[in-house]
Amino acid sequence: MDHGPSTHWGEDLASGYKTRLGLWMFLAYCIVYAGFVVLNSVSPQIMAMAVGRLNLAIVYGFGLIVLALVMALVYNTLTSRAEERYAAMFKGGNADEEGDE
């Protein structure tokens, strides 16, 4: 059969937790992104508002890029920790840490 992954990494016990965490973080980012898109389209004037030396358009835009990275790092920390805990909880089940740090 051709099904299945190209490599084997043992059981991924934390996958349920990771999926739920991912969904919540995705929803959170979605809201911030949707706010940005709606503001840009409905009221471009608000985006011209001054924020420090810059304006809201630039600060919100850069903010979305930085937020993506920060959330990605938080997600990675939480999921890595979860993988370790599950791996410790079920000795013998090797969590997916191959090729890791």
Place this chain on the structure above:
Amino acid sequence: MPYQPSSWAIAIFVFFVGFVLWIAYYYARRTKTAKGYFAAGGNIHWAVNGIAFAGDYLSAASFLGICGMIAAFGYDGFLYSIGYLAGWIVALFVVAEPMKRLGKYTFTDALDSKFNSKGIQFTAALSTLVVSIFYLIPQMVGAGVLVKPLFGMPHHVGVILVGAIVIIIVATAGMASTTYVQFLKGGLLIIFSMTVVIAVLSRGLSTNPDAGGEKPYHKFITIPYSIEGETLALDDPSYTVADDWQSSALYGGADAKARFVTLTKDGEEHVWFLNEKAGILEETLTVTALPNGNKLYNGSPQTEGKFFAVGHMKEILINGKPVEKTGNLDPTAYLSAILNGTVIIWPAAKITDGDNKLTVYYPKAVSGADLLRPGQKFNVGKTAAGNINFISLMLALFLGTAALPHILIRYYTVPSPACARKSTIVAIAAIGFFYVLTLFLGLGAMTSGVMDLTDSNMAAPLLAKSFGVILFAIISAIAFATVLGTVSGLIVAASGAVAHDLINRFFNVKLSDKGKVLAGKLAAIGVGLIAMWLGIKYQGMNVSYLVGWAFAVAASANLPAIVMLLFWPKTTSKGIAASVVVGIVSSVGLILLSPEMYKELYALDPKLAPFPIDSPAIISVPLSFLTLVVVSLFTQKKAAVSVEELEAAEERVAPHETYEELEVAAETEHMELLSLEELIAVIQELRAENAQLRQQLAESKAPDLTE
């Protein structure tokens, strides 16, 4: 603008291509298996894969297209950067790990992992091919566009050159060589873009951008005028104006947005912009398409170089005082100086004058505050259609990324789901950083007197040129490599769809491992040849439409299937296949009926278009989701296997401890015991049940982890 082929550019380009071919040769000797060919052996380090993601993703559209759009429209171009990056959040939080967990070589594998359905195999492979080919055309056209100015070669030579090199890269070593080429290119692109941005910031802004004294900027002439009755009186008597100036096509009708006048001096005619507010005539740049197909640039053939480069600040205020030059600025000071200043941008007016078709670029002073907020390109905040169009585009960018087949296959090159996740995070960091740079690259090109108005795609390389020919050569070679790398990735994805999904799975042709690699290579050559043909055929077509197509089609055809497969247990194979088909047909169909298509492709009045907006995602994505839900609900199976059957099967498979063993057993025992299909059905049942148990287990344990 004529371009001199630079020997530095050629030398660096040849070196780069040579190195890339060496990588292909090196990995070709190691790539013997299908896993090696389609998934680089599944043992690429996540950090390398992350940068390779950046290499895949930062295609010609990102590097050349976005910088050019920011240079032409300001903040509206940067909105693409934000949308393209936000798409990676979908990839990371929703798609990355399950994709890796479920699939083997291709995105079709993952979609089909629960079903073994012919319908999914065919439709998903088809959507991979459609999206890849739409994405390939702009890359190939981009290759031709780049080669022309950089190396002085005609368009089709560029396309054939890229096609040939890419076929060598892909057909020798598949995903392994592609990955290292992408890694190299992604890394270099980010490093050298940063170098250019540092140079831009240290040079600062100027009202007379002369490339640091290296290249004098065009001296613009203005002529004050007055109108008395039907006479246009000019302050400078050396210019003359025709008597019928008010009835010419250039002057325009009652509702013309901008009016122009032809003035003659020393027997030479030029088009001038009638700036009615300021009471002055201003210089324009014109491209005249003659009936015989030739083009004149500012009234002369292109080689005479009369079509000068433009782009400058009209006014710079530092602490409320006007200055001519700022000198070294930090990033926020740079943006703030533009925000408080006034920039000259160059809108284009298209005018038909007798048999000639003119494009007139005229100067328009725009405040930095207007330029750095949305609205120069997108018609936002005014009409409902404009707003919906913008929202729909941002939706396609957000949802399209995680559904692009050449991005998805990169999840199979790393060893584990955790590595898939980590490589996505590296990709977000690298791509996010690059997109921040695009704002400075674009604004730098806008204000540095380097813009070639006939081709905004050249903004970033031309900006680099203002810092010296070596930086220009490097940036150009990288831009070319950008095309090479992205095309390679797309061809691997398409060859996987043909060789693995269609030949091997859908048509059920049993291939040995070597046979699969051969089929993959032949498919790569075939797709490569098709891409070359399309690249030549679509020469001159605006490439950004096609990238838009690719994103919208990917978001509509693939994403609903991926998301519902992961999160809705009632999803059926027929539901997935139907949603993929509806996604492709509705997105492509709506694009074909859009105003932009009417205007650009069919040369008809855009108001005739039956679908009022250009970006289809806001309709086609929900439609595809809806199709999946409705079809799935109508095609629910009762219990796939009865309790008795399952118990009997469990007894049979109980001695095998792992699924791998079971699969081996299924292969060897099916002749005398169950049929292969039945045993697989049982195994899949068990897998699903086991997954559920694990999910319950995880849920019951989860609170511990949040402490």
